[in-house]
Amino acid sequence: MxxxxxxxxxxxxxxxxxxxxxxxxxxxxxxxxxxxxxxxxxxxxxxxxxxxxxxxxxxxxxxxxxxxxxxxxxxxxxxxxxxxxxxxxxxxxxxxxxxxxxxxxxxxxxxxxxxxxxDLYTQLPAVRTWMAAARKLIARQRPVYLDAACAVQVSFPLLHLLGEALGSVRPWRFAVAGTSGPFTLVTGEVGGVQVTLRVQNEIAPNDPDNHTHLLTRATLGFEGGGLALHDAHGPVSWTPRLHIPDSVRGSFDFTAPDAGHLSGPSTAFLAVAPPSYRDFLAEVLPSAIGRDLLALREAVLDPMNAPRPEPFHLALCRMWQDLTAELGYATLLDDPEHRPVPVPGPGDA
Structure with a gap:
């Protein structure tokens, strides 16, 4: 084509x-x-x-x-x-x-x-891993909370991936609860799940694509633990909820049958390993865009069997408009400088 x-x-x-x-x-x-x-x-x-x-x-x-x-x-x-x-x-x-x-x-x-x-963000490998894991967990347990954060430039993709994971965005509601540092605190719900959202509602007018503290983060919480997307490029982790059984509380016995779950990892990382930012920009992003292109091509060549996401996308746009209206105008950053920090080594502790 x-x-x-x-x-x-x-x-x-x-x-x-x-x-x-x-x-x-x-x-x-x-x-x-x-x-x-x-x-x-x-x-x-x-x-x-x-x-x-x-x-x-x-x-x-x-x-x-x-x-x-x-x-x-x-x-x-x-x-x-x-x-x-x-x-x-x-x-x-x-x-x-x-x-x-x-x-x-x-x-x-x-x-x-x-x-x-x-929306390439929902096509990213780490995001797709998180969404797929979320849907599997939702089939077993009801989500009890959402804890998320994003830069305002990618607030729409965050809502999109939350909706894809939950299976619906309705009902939704947002209310600004205050500010903390560079973040605006928002409470509400998405898809009927209670959400706490932090949005870096700041933009550098002369460099609007930079100076974000993060892209998208989300933790979907269940009675059994929390599924975390650490950022758009990963990693993805599952942290079981800590439960101390009677055998450990009473006699410090870790061999008892009710203590078996304590031998598993306190945090397990799913299969997606975070790329370098160079690989993320040069390879991962174009590959994600390619998935959107292929979806359009499929819709052109086989219109009867291609998915029709139009109603969901319209709802997402309405929800995003509600969120941005609640957030108000972004704070303008005055010519910030980029000051990279090297990764701390083991000997820096």
Whole structure:
């Protein structure tokens, strides 16, 4: 499928995703504003640079719209609908306003094409491991709490992965409870599970993609223990709830039958090993985007059997809007500097 990538900032990761799936997709060109970065991006990819959507040829099958949507002050949603009206299938990166998403679905149906909201975070290996483990645990025990944290830039993906893990986002509610350092404290519920959420509601205007203390973290708690996603790149761990049996309390007997569970690991790490940030950016992110691309391709080639996530995505957009309205405007960081700290060694204790 001949593919155009619209946007050359985060669009770089989409270009890498298309290149990694050369058997299914062919990069036809890049749509950008004509900046030096756009020109260099197209030159490096060996494809034309188009600076107006009308220049995109009719032979293009798929467009990846990696331009800020209207909810983020950009033209991405309008661009997506323009491409849909020309008969191009569209994958648009989140977050997207609920009303824009609805209009894009309507435009796609009217022109006989497919439109999909992309969210690479739920396609990341560590996140997929956490979500799958969560669903297995939910089949055995009822969740009793959610403890989560994120940077405001990735608040939508956090809600998305929580909804995927729980099987539903309804009912939801959010209320700001205060601030603690760089974090805004939010309480409420997601999918009927009580949640405590910390959001770093801070943005550096001149460098909005950096200076986050974390991406996404979540611990889903059960009577039997807690399943933790330490960040978007992992690791994932299961920590059984400590239960001290009578044999240990009464006679300090660890060989008694009721003490057998104490011999297991106090924390078990699931199969995903965290990558370096270089590998995360260069390989893991493009691979996750590739999964979204393949899902769109499947929907195009086999529309009768492809999943239809539209109602769930619309609910996510509504929930994200409720959360961001509760959070209010982000605090602006004044030209912060990046000060890397080396990993402490064993001898530093």
């Amino acid at each position: 001949r593919t155009v990538v619209c946007g050359t900032t985060f669009g770089q990761s989409y270009l890498a995703a298309v290149a990694g799936l050369a058997g299914e997709f062919e990069l036809a060109g890049v749509l950008g504003r004509g900046s030096a970065r756009s020109e260099e991006t197209a030159r490096r990819a060996g494809v034309p640079l188009w600076t107006d959507v009308e220049e995109v040829p009719d032979q293009v099958d798929i467009a990846c719209v990696v331009v800020r949507s209207s909810s983020m002050g950009g033209p991405g949603s309008e661009l997506a609908r323009t491409l849909l009206s020309r008969g191009v299938h569209v994958l648009q990166e989140q977050p997207i306003h609920h009303d824009d998403l609805m209009e894009s679905f309507k435009t796609a149906r009217a022109h006989g094409v497919r439109y999909r909201m992309g």
